[in-house]
Amino acid sequence: MAQRKAFRWHIAVFLAPAVLVYTAIMIVPLFGTLNLSLFNTGEEGRVFVGLRNFATLFGDPRWSASFWNALGNNAWFFLVHMLVQNPVGVALAALLSSPRLRGAAFYRTAIFIPTILSFVIVGFVWKLILSPIWGIAPGMLDAVGLKGLFAPWLGREGTALTTLALISVWQFVGIPMMLIYAALLSIPDEVIEAAEMDGVTGWSQFWKIKLPLILPSIGIISILTFVGNFNAFDLIYVTQGALAGPNFSTDILGTFLYRTFFGFQLQIGDPHMGATIATAMFGIILLGVSFYLFAIQRRLRRYQF
Template identity: 55%
Template sequence: MFGIYPIVDSLRLSLYTGADDGGVAFVGLANFVYLLTDQFAAPRFWNAFVNNVQFFAIHLIVQNPIGLLIAGLLTSGFLRRSEGWYRTLIFIPTTLSVVVVGFIWQLILSPLWGFVETPLLGLESTALPTLSLMSVWQYVGIPMLFLYAVLVNIPRELDEAARIDGASGWQTFWRVKFPLLAPMFGIISVITYIANFNAFDLIYSVQGPFAGPNFSTDIFGTLFYRTFLGAQTATGSVTLGAAVASLMFIIILIGVALYLLLVHRRLRTYDLSS
């Protein structure tokens, strides 16, 4: 009721447009054609798509490997006495409000009273990577916790057998433990993909609905907000906003389907053969 029905109804609504009598009129795929090809709407849509891909790529390349590294350190024995403290400290930012996180980092990165002299959030070339790293800092505890849960359940006999065979700690991790981690690492990548293509709150709280400067931090979430609700004096369009939401859903669905067809099967085969 609260999940599937809104998605289906958004797909239905995206096939309509507002009529003069206040109702809606069926237009088929006209809203999608407008978003993808119109000289004014298409540049905003494709800019949001490229930015969203970059936003996801930074999380995939930075956040998940760091989570894996931290999980490995927590289970390696080097932090045995304070393992629980480190695990809690790393996960705490995940529980914070995104608005609070955005406000704190705005203070830290402010050229006037912060720790940097360069306006990282005010430059087109650095705004999106900076916001991405802020998000990485907040959510790195999630992949860390998932991977940690897998690592602590790996039998110690595998470590002992690898050491008897002469494997180093590095070789033991990559040849013994990582094959067991690979399916979970893939699941975390899919979760990251879905979450990043649905992202909105951090960029909105820091850069506003126009995702400045010059739309350099605009992603699907902020594009949908402006299209559906409007911004300042602009009037939003419910049906066009539904078309943006439908395209978001289709892109996410395609990405997840490609993972299940091309990656998940290989990870399962890799895990079984190992």
């Protein structure tokens, strides 16, 4: 008769603190937010309204216009990161992983340093740099004969959001760079040696051999970029304020949620509608992550060792 394996109590003991902390600061607030979105405040106090708050958010022109504007800005913010940050991160990782490059450790450190800086510092410094009054950007462009290209990018509706997205790219490009760099180092030497024996070297080796092998890592970076950008708030708030100017052109779901939940200036805070927006954000992120896990990750598994 086969003996039953003894339950490993030490695993539960070591996991319990992490599970308790995660439940206290993530799971409980999440369900509290979902519960809050199903209620509203009426003359009789707190009243259960079901999905009526969501109907108001998506159907009432006073709410839906702001929501769809913020969602569109969030999508553009994410798209800039996907099209600029991640390809640049992959290119930098490929360059820095070359054994012929001298001072690679210094370059990795210099590129990664902005990721550990505070959003307040980054936002304030870039506002100073791009200021048309006392910023250094006009002088730098003038030094290379391109002063005519300068414009108050943070003050124009058409360029403010893209400028902030590029600032965020500058700050966080070190993260995909380091993750891809680690993935490149994990490729077995036998694979590289076999490619070199077949005459595949340089950038041809990267495109034909290395890039397909690091696709799972690129997929993970993409979903992390998606989640991070749809949770973005700090940089927009620091540089453009809660109103996300000019004329809400940089308003994203995070700033829209902040104004709704806590109130700002003449706008009175509404916790129930704020929770509704937060729940909608959770649903959007959940759909994006689920699509990646079930539609993309399965196809990328073929490239894993």
